[in-house]
Amino acid sequence: MNVLTSVAEVSWFILLVAAGVAALVGYLYSHFKFYARSWFFPVVLAVFPALALAVSGGLLGGYTLKLWLYFAVAEAVIAAFFRYAVKGRHTVPYLLLAPAFAGLALLLVYPFVFEIYLSFHDLKLTTIMMWKNTGELPFVGLDQFVKVFTTSPLSETTFWELLLRTLVWTFSNVFFHVLGGFILALMLNNQIRFKGLYRTLLVIPWAMPQVVAVLAMRGEFHFTNGFVNIAITKLIDKLPFLAALGLAPVQWLSDYPLLTCTLINIWLGIPFMMVVILGGLQSISSSYYDAADIDGASYFQKLRFITLPLVRPVMMPAVTLGTVWTFNNINVIYLVTGQAGGTEQADILVSALYKAAFTYNRYSYSAAFALVVFAMLFFFSVFYLKSFDAAKDER
C-alpha cells in the first residue's frame, strides 16, 4: 500500500513536469508562429495573463488586479520581443532548448542570483526570524566579502590557510590522478590476457557508491582496526629493524586527516583518469609507433614524442574538469571528518563553506564565500581553456 502511494505520488509529479513542459513549449510556439498576425497582440494579451493569473491564484490563493497587471506588462514585453526581435526565426532549436533552460533557470540560475543577493545582506541565525516575518534583511554592502578575507569561516582556520590547503589538496590529487591513470592506462594498453578483467577490477573505486567507498576506506585508516595500521604492525613484527627507523602505527584520522583524505581521494579518482586516457591511447593509430620504430626511437622517446602529445587533447578537458571537481570535492572530506566534534585540520574551502552555512548558520557570509570560490574557479578555467586553445592553434 505504502509502495503504491509513493509510486503514485512520484508519477503524478512527473506528469506535472511533463504538463509544465508542454505548457511552456505551447506558449513559446504560439509566439513563434503567430508573431506577425494582426490579432497577435490583442489575443496574447487577453489569453496568457488571464491563464497565468488563474494558475498562480490557484497556487497562492489570491486573485488580485495587481498580479494581473504584472502578468500583462510581462506578456506585453515578451510579445513585443517576439514580434520585433525574434520574428519567428530559429523556432526549432529554441523550442528544444526551452525545457532544459527553464529548469536550469529555476534551479541553478535563480539560486545563484539569490546567493548574490544574500551576499550583500546579512542573513544569520539572529536575523532569520525577521526575514521570515517581514521578508527584509539588513543591507551590508561589501561587508561580507571583506569578512571572507579577514575573519575565519570556522572556529580557528583562516581563509588564507584554507586557500593554501585547497591548492595543495587540488594539486596533489590531480597530479596523482593523472600519473596513476596514465601508468595504469599504459599497462592496460598492451596485448595481454585478462585485459577486460583487469579493467573491470580497476574501475571499482569509481563504480562504488562514494559514500560506501569513503566510509570503507575511512575504516581502513582506523587506528586499531584499519588495514593500514595492521599491515604496519605485522611488518614490524617480521622486520623489527623498521621499528628502530621510526615506523609505527599512525593516528591517521586525528593526526594526519588531510593526508588521509588525500590518499582516499587519490584512490577514488584514478579510475576516471585511467578510463579517459585509455580511450585516448586507443585512438592513436599504430602507424605512428611503427614509423617511430623505424626511426629507432626508444620506449621513452615514443612515450615523450608520440603518446604524450597525441593524448593531450583528450586529457586536457578531463584534467580541467577533474581539477574543478577536486577543488569542489566536499564528499570525501565531509564524510571522513564531518561528524560531530570532527577535526578542522582537513577542511578545504568548500567544506568550510558548507560548515559555515549549516553548522555555524552564517548564511550570508557563506554566500559571499561561495561567490569568491566560484570566481576563482571560473577564472582558472577560462585561463586554462584559453591557453589550451592557443596551444591547439599553434599546431
Next chain:
Amino acid sequence: MATVQFKKIVKRFGDNLVLNGVDVEIQDHEFVVIVGPSGCGKTTLLRMLAGLEEISDGEIFIDKLLVNELHPSKREIAMVFQDYALYPHMTVEENMNFALRLRKLPRAEIASRVAEASNILQLNKFLKRMPKQLSGGQRQRVAIGRAIVRKPKVFLFDEPLSNLDAKLREEMRVEIAKLYQRLNATILYVTHDQVEAMTLAGRIVIMNHGIVQQVGSPIEVYRKPVNLFVAGFIGSPTMNFVPGRLTVKDGTAIFSSEHLSLPVPAFVLPQKEALEGREVVLGIRPDDVLVERPGGEKCSGRIDGVLEVCELLGHRENLYLKVGGQRLLATVEAFFNRSPGSAVGLCFNYRNMHVFDKATERRISE
C-alpha cells in the same frame, strides 16, 4: 515522371556566393549528370532541389510546380546519399519501407513494392539483415532500393559511387545504367568523376565556381567544349594546351608559340575569328597527337619532339613528349618501341583541334 526546372538559382552562405544564377531544364525521362570539381556547387544545387538547403534566390519547379517552400517529403523525390545514409538501427527491409510506412500505405502495397525493388536489385537474401552486415556494394544497392520503392517523380544521386573501390564502381555504374533503362525515370546525378558523367549521362551539366559552364550530350561536350575549363575537365588523359599567338599571312592563320608554330586551316578556325596578333590557346587531345605516323591532308606538318617517358597502360601507351620547352602528352597504340631521349616526329590531327581565346577562355574554333 516529371520535368525539373532551375530558374536563376542563387545560393549564398554568408558573403560566400556558392551558386550564381543557375538555369537548367531537365526533360521527362532524362538522365542528367551534373559534374564539376569539388566546391563547384553541384551538390548544393541537388540539395536545394531536395529541399535540404534553403534557396537564396531563384525558383525550382518540379512538373511545373513551384517547390521552393515545399517540405522535402512533399516534393516526390528520392535521394541516394554519398554515404548511403542507411538507418543503422533498421533492417534492410525496414530501411526500404520506412518512407512508405510514414505515408501509411496499405501493408500489401508496401510488401509488393519492396519485393519488386529487391528483385530488381537482387536484395532478396538480405532483407532481414542490418546495414552494418552488408558490403559496400550491397549497401549501395539498398540505398537505391530505398529510392525505388517510393516511385518518385525524380531520382537524385549525390556522388553515389565515390565510396566504392574502383572495380565495384565500374559494376555499379553498369547497374545504374541498366536500372535507368528499366525504370525510364528522370534522374539527376551528381559526380566529380567525368568518366561516370560520360558513360551514364543523356545530358551533362558541367559546373565550375557556381556557374554552369556547358550543357550538352557527352559527345557534344567532348567534341566541342565551349571553354578552356570544359576542355580541360572532360576527357582523360587531359587535353594538351599550348598558349601562343596568331598571325595572318596570305589569308591563312598561323599559330606560333615559343616552341612551335603551325598553320591553322580555315575549317578549324573561321576567318572572322583569325585576327592578327590574337592571344589564343591551342587545345589538342592526347589521342589526336599522332606520333611517327603519316598525317594525311587533315593534319599538321611534322613537328620534331623528344620522347621523355613512356607509360604502358596495356593496349594503349602514354608518351610524354617535349617540343622545345613545351610538354605534350600523346596516347598511342601499345608497344611504341623507342627508348626515352630519342627524337620523334609528330603531328596534330586538325579535325579535333580546338582553339580558345586566351583572354575570354571561350572557344573560337568551329
Next chain:
Amino acid sequence: MKTKMTAAAKRRLVKSVLLHAGLLLFAAGCVYPLLRILSVSLRPGDKLVSTDLSLIPAGATLLSYSKLLGDTMFLRWLWNSLLITLATSFIGVSLASTAAYAFSRFRFPGKKAGMILLLSSQMIPAGMLILPLFLMIMKLKLMNTYLGMIIAYSVSSLPFSIWILKGYYDTIPRSLEEAALVDGTSQVGAFWRIILPLSTPALSIAFLFNFTTAWNEYLVARVVLFSSKQYTWTLGLFELQGQYITQWGMFAAGSMLVTIPVLCVFLYSSKWLISGLTLGSVKG
C-alpha cells in the same frame, strides 16, 4: 638467428610477467576495501572489531544482513532512494536529450552563451546552491518529501548530460536526418525516429550518470530530509555507521547491498561509458 629469437621471446615473457604483476597489485588495491566490507558483513557479532585480515572470517554468518533487514528501515531507505533517483534521472535525461540536439545541429544566437553557461555551472561550489534550494523547497512546503528531493536533484547533472549527448550527436552523420526528411518525417520526427534510437549508448551513459549522482547524493538529503522514514540509504547508512560500534556489521551489510547492484550496472555499461566520455571530451 635461433638464439636471437629466444632472446626476444624471453624479453616478451619478462615484460608480460611484470605487466601482470603490476596490474594484479593495482587491481588488488582497488578490490580489497570492497572485500573487507564483505568480510566484516559476514562476521559474527562478537568479532566485529578484530585485527584479523582474512577475508572469510571464522564462523561466517549472515546475521548482520538479517538484522539489517529486520531491525532497521533499510529496505524502506532503498526504496526511497530508488524512487527519487529514477524520477530525477528520467526528467534529467529527457530534458538533456532535446537540449543537446539543439546544440548539436542548429546555429542560433545565444548558442555560445548557452554552452558557456553549462560549462561554468560546473564551477559552482557544492554547498553553494543548497541553501537557496532549501529555502525554495521550504516555501513550496516540500520539506521531507520525495518531490522536494526530486526538484533539488533534477538539474544537477543536466549540464554534464547535455555535454555528453551533444558530443555523441555530433558523431551521427547529418545525412541520416536528411534521408529521413526526404522520406517524409519532420525535423522533430527525424530526431525522434532516427537520432534517439541511435543514441541509446549515450542516453544510457547520461542516465547512468544522473542515476549515480542522485543515488550517491548525501549533502542535500541531509538538509531536506529529517524523518528517518523518508531517509535515502546514504543518510541511513551514515547513521548506522555513526557512533555505536555494534552497528558496524550492519553498516557493512548495507554497504554490500547498495554496492552490488550499482556495481553490476556500472560494469555492464562501462564500455559505453568509456566511448562516451572520450567522444564527449574529444569533440566537446
